[in-house]
Amino acid sequence: DAGITQSPRHKVTETGTPVTLRCHQTENHRYMYWYRQDPGHGLRLIHYSYGVKDTDKGEVSDGYSVSRSKTEDFLLTLESATSSQTSVYFCATSRTELLSEQYFGPGTRLTVT
Amino acid sequence: EDQVTQSPEALRLQEGESSSLNCSYTVSGLRGLFWYRQDPGKGPEFLFTLYSAGEEKEKERLKATLTKKESFLHITAPKPEDSATYLCAVQGGMNRDDKIIFGKGTRLHILP
Numbered sequence: 001d002a003g004i005t006q007s008p009r010h011k012v013t014e015t016g017t018p019v020t021l022r023c024h025q026t027e028n029h030r031y032m033y034w035y036r037q038d039p040g041h042g043l044r045l046i047h048y049s050y051g052v053k054d055t056d057k058g059e060v061s062d063g064y065s066v067s068r069s070k071t072e073d074f075l076l077t078l079e080s081a082t083s084s085q086t087s088v089y090f091c092a093t094s095r096t097e098l099l100s101e102q103y104f105g106p107g108t109r110l111t112v113t
Numbered sequence: 114e115d116q117v118t119q120s121p122e123a124l125r126l127q128e129g130e131s132s133s134l135n136c137s138y139t140v141s142g143l144r145g146l147f148w149y150r151q152d153p154g155k156g157p158e159f160l161f162t163l164y165s166a167g168e169e170k171e172k173e174r175l176k177a178t179l180t181k182k183e184s185f186l187h188i189t190a191p192k193p194e195d196s197a198t199y200l201c202a203v204q205g206g207m208n209r210d211d212k213i214i215f216g217k218g219t220r221l222h223i224l225p
């Protein structure tokens with residue numbers, strides 16, 4: 001296992017409030033990713049990072065921002081949470097380029113009321 | 114538009130009853146196809162990567178194969194512990210920022 005933890009594991013928040021999810025890895029992997037998983041959809045990439053302070057948008061990045069100040073930490077922020085952002089969020093890492101296998105964290109279940 | 118379609122959506126098998134899961138894809142220049150297993154309440158777990166048509170990989174009771182249009186995950190003599198959702202993902206294109214696209218998965222349930 002790549003030693004990926006996510007916090008919090010569960011969160012309920014109100015519409016309009018800011019929310020930050022944290023992903024921490026102990027494997028020194030260069031690449032880190034944030035996905036969301038919803039019923040009826042496959043995993044969808046929100047943002048990814050290819051190094052400290054190097055990030056890029058994924059398929060569904062609107063309403064989300066990320067930061068990576070250290071190799072081991074990747075933060076996902078919902079600036080003003082909406083009900084459409086209710087989802088399960090997964091962090092993943094990979095050792096090398098995008099073609100390499102990804103290791104996933106346990107997920108964060110976020111409910112926006 | 115790049116697409117990944119998995120079928121069936123759900124599959125129930127008796128223990129020992131072999132079957133196959135399908136992953137059909139349309140992508141401009143396949144660079145890699147991935148299979149993951151996901152247990153309820155957990156993150157996906159990597160199983161295989163396939164890079165070119167004709168390639169096969171095996172792990173215990175699972176064998177993944179790849180053609181130019183689809184991949185199959187063959188399950189031989191499954192056991193109840195093989196019950197999970199199996200995800201297929203593809204990466205195409207020639208650019209570093211060509212992302213991996215996941216299918217919706219096949220929920221597999223093995224009855225004892």
